[in-house]
């Protein structure tokens with residue numbers, strides 16, 4: 001990361017804390033590694049992001065419905081899905097610093113360094129070696145690669161490594177009152193399995209016809225070996241997933257459609273299009289016949305925000321096998337029973353949140369020849385903004401607060417709005433800019449005479465005079481979901 005992007009990222013993180021978007025979890029006890037709390041504005045933004053996804057996926061598609069499955073599931077679910085045996089990361093410890101690393105990530109960091117140093121051939125060879133070792137689950141080979149390439153611990157600077165071991169990422173706990181009778185259950189590491197086990201429940205009760213989809217938003221938990229980059233890699237996070245069930249043989253067509261649809265959804269948020277790209281998987285998971293990530297260029301490089309997988313019939317077949325229950329669909333159009341194939345789109349809500357913060361945050365220099373000036377702005381899409389409008393009486397006296405509160409009371413029924421009468425109007429505008437409020441409504445002496453107010457726009461800082469009675473309509477036109485959804 002260059003100094004400039006490093007500073008930018010640090011500023012985003014501290015801005016998020018200072019203005020009540022994201023706090024380290026249980027901070028008074030020095031925090032809990034890779035766990036974060038969303039503050040008063042962060043939870044509003046998160047809710048708006050969820051709504052944007054839910055509306056785009058469920059509301060706009062006649063053949064997609066949403067569910068809310070429990071976090072705890074029957075333990076056999078995770079046997080069937082392969083998570084008990086295979087949801088592992090290779091880890092290695094440095095004996096001097098006592099720090100733990102993911103062996104593959106240490107090697108990837110080395111590849112990135114070779115690339116930065118212009119040693120392209122060396123980087124490619126190392127990438128090929130890494131892929132081969134991962135494909136073969138060859139842990140001793142990973143250790144040898146680390147030694148051969150002189151990879152040192154970033155903390156101790158030494159090569160005093162332990163063996164590479166597999167580390168299962170699932171958190172487990174006990175369900176049941178007594179220790180003897182208790183069952184080991186897992187905190188789900190993905191929301192998808194809650195959809196697969198409910199496939200027939202939803203299909204039958206909703207009379208769904210293939211192709212159809214089941215969507216879900218919910219918490220997932222992974223005991224990540226190392227967690228870094230703020231809310232990028234967390235141990236408790238939220239996913240928004242769609243499993244779309246299709247007739248076997250049509251899956252690659254649907255995969256292409258969803259790949260396109262999902263990128264369009266990201267771009268509709270108005271970020272810089274050059275910051276998004278597809279990353280096709282060369283090495284496919286055993287259950288997939290096509291897979292791509294949508295990556296966003298964070299200040300620390302391009303990273304996955306969403307994964308789109310053609311998962312074949314792997315999951316439903318596994319659940320059939322382990323449960324002994326048929327998970328088939330009778331397709332009246334071709335008069336056949338089959339286990340549907342599945343296209344999955346899976347996006348991390350917290351990573352999306354971080355893309356929106358990075359895309360929106362700007363420190364603007366507004367200095368003129370005579371005066372130094374600057375402001376921090378969050379250029380959120382108005383539909384996503386935590387606060388839609390701030391109502392500001394010019395002064396605290398002469399009936400201006402009453403008039404302002406009248407407007408507040410009307411608008412607050414439909415929108416999250418704020419009232420603020422403290423400090424100069426300029427300072428109040430800056431405070432709203434810093435939390436991304438798209439509009440400020442200023443009530444002044446003229447308002448008492450002709451019932452008009454000043455509407456100030458966050459991005460352009462332009463002001464216009466509008467009739468107070470038109471405010472509901474104006475705000476609804478500017479912040480309404482249709483501005484986002486109509487382009488999808």
Ligand code: ATP
Pocket residue numbers: 190222224231232233234235237238239304305306307346347348349350351
């Ligand atoms: P990565 O390779 O970055 O670990 P993944 O390929 O394991 O991610 P998936 O299992 O495909 O991720 O999960 C789908 C989405 O869930 C990811 O695209 C990401 O946005 C999100 N996600 C996965 N793990 C985490 C995590 N630890 N913290 C926050 N979000 C996560």
